[in-house]
Amino acid sequence: xxxxxxxxxxxxxxxGATVAFNxxxxxxxxxxxxWYRQDCRKEPKLLMSVYSSGxxxxxxxxxxxxxxxxxxxxxxxxxxxxxxxxxxVVNILISGGYNKLIFGAGTRLAVHP
Amino acid sequence: NxxxxxxxxxxxxxxxxxxxxxxxxxxxxxxxxxxRQDPGMGLRLIHYSVGEGTTAKGEVPDGYNVSRLKKQNFLxxxxxxxxxxxxxxxxxSSYSGGTLLLFSGNxxxxxxxxxxxxx
Numbered sequence: 001x002x003x004x005x006x007x008x009x010x011x012x013x014x015x016g017a018t019v020a021f022n023x024x025x026x027x028x029x030x031x032x033x034x035w036y037r038q039d040c041r042k043e044p045k046l047l048m049s050v051y052s053s054g055x056x057x058x059x060x061x062x063x064x065x066x067x068x069x070x071x072x073x074x075x076x077x078x079x080x081x082x083x084x085x086x087x088x089v090v091n092i093l094i095s096g097g098y099n100k101l102i103f104g105a106g107t108r109l110a111v112h113p
Numbered sequence: 114n115x116x117x118x119x120x121x122x123x124x125x126x127x128x129x130x131x132x133x134x135x136x137x138x139x140x141x142x143x144x145x146x147x148x149r150q151d152p153g154m155g156l157r158l159i160h161y162s163v164g165e166g167t168t169a170k171g172e173v174p175d176g177y178n179v180s181r182l183k184k185q186n187f188l189x190x191x192x193x194x195x196x197x198x199x200x201x202x203x204x205x206s207s208y209s210g211g212t213l214l215l216f217s218g219n220x221x222x223x224x225x226x227x228x229x230x231x232x
Contacts, residue, residue: 004155045223102155
């Protein structure tokens with residue numbers, strides 16, 4: 001079983017739609033969580049961190065459910081420019097005080113006119 | 114505004130050839146990382162470094178070597194390239210790891226990627 005699992009998609013949605021992605025993680029020692037965005041043939045870039053209380057940044061809302069070990073990303077009023085792959089990233093503190101980032105394979109979103 | 118710079122961006126190698134990927138960062142970051150990204154899989158850590166002169170193995174270190182002689186540079190070497198090493202390679206850096214990284218929210222910064230094909 002992968003440590004971080006995501007539905008690969010693609011999610012094909014029209015402009016203006018609301019779309020949600022989920023991500024599950026298996027390591028209960030996971031400490032912090034992030035969503036990254038990756039455009040085609042580009043590097044991943046941090047979209048937002050995910051806090052226990054949930055957080056919102058404009059049209060994007062991230063939620064964390066520690067009990068069920070999943071995080072979610074909600075995008076409202078989708079724009080064409082939101083088309084990308086969204087990576088779920090989990091940060092685990094390992095021995096020696098170092099961290100280990102585990103990346104999901106990503107969920108592809110395609111927003112069409 | 115360089116950030117993290119990788120060279121070369123594209124390379125085709127024959128099986129058995131060697132090459133070095135160079136990563137440079139100008140943010141005075143302590144931590145540097147090399148990842149590979151393959152279709153259907155998440156980014157996987159090859160090697161990382163927690164400071165100048167240090168290196169450590171990640172999840173998939175076999176077939177690769179690294180060096181961190183200067184704080185700003187992290188080199189990834191393929192001694193004898195194999196077709197299984199065809200991939201996109203990303204270098205990354207972060208200010209720190211451990212507790213500070215857990216809660217900083219900034220996590221890590223990636224280079225633009227290096228596309229390597231081994232034939």
